[in-house]
Amino acid sequence: MKATDPSQPRERALLVQVVLGRRDRREAEDSLAELERLADSAGAATIGCITQRRDRPTPGLFVGEGKLVDIQLACREGKANVVIFDNELSAVQVNNLDLALGIKVIDRTEVILQIFARRARSAEAKVQVELAQLQYLISRIPVSRKQQRFQGGIGMRGPGESPLQLRNAPMRRRISDLKRRLDRIGKRHASVRKRRPWPLVSLVGYTNAGKSTLLNACTQAGAYVDDRLFATLDTKTRLVHVPENRKLLLTDTVGFIRHLPHGLVASFRSTLDVARESDLLLLIADAADPGIATQIDVVHETLAEIEAEAVPYMIVLNKSDAATQDQLDHLLAIHHDAVVVSARKGEGLDKLKARIVEELLAHDVHFPGENDHG
Ligand SMILES: Nc1nc2c(ncn2[C@@H]2O[C@H](COP(=O)(O)OP(=O)(O)OP(=O)(O)O)[C@@H](O)[C@H]2O)c(=O)[nH]1
Ligand SMILES: [Mg+2]
CATH class of the missing domain: 3.40.50.11060 (GTPase HflX, N-terminal domain)
Known part of the structure; x- marks a missing residue:
């Protein structure tokens, strides 16, 4: 056998x-x-x-x-x-x-x-997943009619906790504990990011759009690539060399999906914080996917949810090798400023890097050493 x-x-x-x-x-x-x-x-x-x-x-x-x-x-x-x-x-x-x-x-x-539970590798991702699972569980505990009557009905509200809250007390304690740990991790990351000498650019987009492949193509980073949804749960940041001896930080992030559970977005806050604090977002979209319009909408909605909608962004149409010319023409007619690349074939990357520098400078983001001379 x-x-x-x-x-x-x-x-x-x-x-x-x-x-x-x-x-x-x-x-x-x-x-x-x-x-x-x-x-x-x-x-x-x-x-x-x-x-x-x-x-x-x-x-x-x-x-x-x-x-x-x-x-x-x-x-x-x-x-x-x-x-x-x-x-x-x-x-x-x-x-x-x-x-x-x-x-x-x-x-x-x-x-x-x-899937998130299977994929979580880093301590941070594991804490985030456990938090999301507990919050989901606690929202799913059926409330019996008797308990509902105890839950602050008219004339029933008294001091202390309801029986339901008492039953869930250990879970609630664990939730606050996880939140505190995430808070500490998040603060540590934020302080490292604040002291960064280079501009920070994040790859965001729908799951499976090719973010990790693009990070690898730009940096030989060895990020995990898989033709599965939610391959990446941990952010990876790498130094990228761009024209004129400039350098910038490029970060891979967890992918988005329609109907992404709110609890999950909230739990992955510390991972997604990097997007909010970036100087520029590269919104990676799969040009060969007929559902690309919905995917871009979902990405914008999720960015709003993590309060990153004010960060400058540019659209990158990836997988040009798999898209038809008609698809690309149609997309470029809608997104005039989009950059077309194939992360898999390494096509369009020089142009992408040049455009990233242009966008950063246009938003008054300086590269180290340059404002001293200018
Ligand atoms: N044809 C083609 N396939 C690509 C290209 N870029 C990525 N892919 C494939 O798309 C699939 C997903 O790639 P990933 O880089 O893991 O996608 P991701 O956006 O990081 O996905 P998550 O981590 O799940 O959010 C893999 O099978 C890649 O090989 C491309 O330019 N052309
Ligand atoms: Mg990935």
Whole structure:
């Protein structure tokens, strides 16, 4: 018998998506395709997808009763051992679905959290992931009716904690402890960044856009590249030589994705702080991806969420080798100032470096030694 290959997916997942109300069909399809890639990154092979259009979810099961039967049959037929919902489920819905289907049911947020947990390497990333997981867990503990009555109902508010808070006290203590540790790590990093002698440029963008590949291409940095979502969870900063003997710092960051759980963004604050404190952001986008417009929108939204929307940025259209001329022309008509590169082939990098210097100087960022002479 062949030995089990550790790279083989261990779980068999059935994907379920409920398209609510007037949600755009195309966006829903992209989201489902992305869920399949997320499942793969988390170690599960997709055995099928079930979609349903509804005006609103049912409170108990999210899907209708008829759809539940379809899901049961598909699971049995495809020997699924996990059902992954593209929609965000409430604690009660997860519970009911678990019981009704007899197998594990998780939602998109939980898949992303699992990937992050698998990928975290540095102490900082591990603390951030644990914090995100705990905050997610605590938000998912079902509140029974009895407990709800105790939660500050009229005439019920007294001193001390509610029974629910008491039950969660150890978790809350751990959360504050992790927050304190992250705060210390963040302050240490910030003080190092403040004393930097070179301009700081960060690569930001949708997951899998090619940020780490570009960092490697510019610096031979050896950052981890993988055709999987969320390959990078730790930032890497490298010194890059640019024309006229100038130098700057280039930083790789964790990728963004649509519906990135808010708790995760908040937890990765100390990693993402680098973007906010940069002199320039390179917004890396995959020019060959038909969903590039949504991806750029998501990146802008996430930048706003981490309060980095005021940092100057330029758009870099990567993977030009995989894009058609039509795709590139269309994108350049929208983003006039974008720079086209292929990180994989090392094309367009000299032009990119020259443009970075131009942008920095235009924003009054100086290179060390230069303002003394000027
Ligand atoms: N064809 C082509 N593929 C590329 C190019 N740049 C990167 N890739 C591929 O795209 C995939 C993702 O690259 P990464 O550099 O890991 O992407 P990333 O943006 O760092 O992704 P995360 O760390 O997940 O956010 C890998 O398979 C790369 O080989 C390019 O210029 N052309
Ligand atoms: Mg990366």
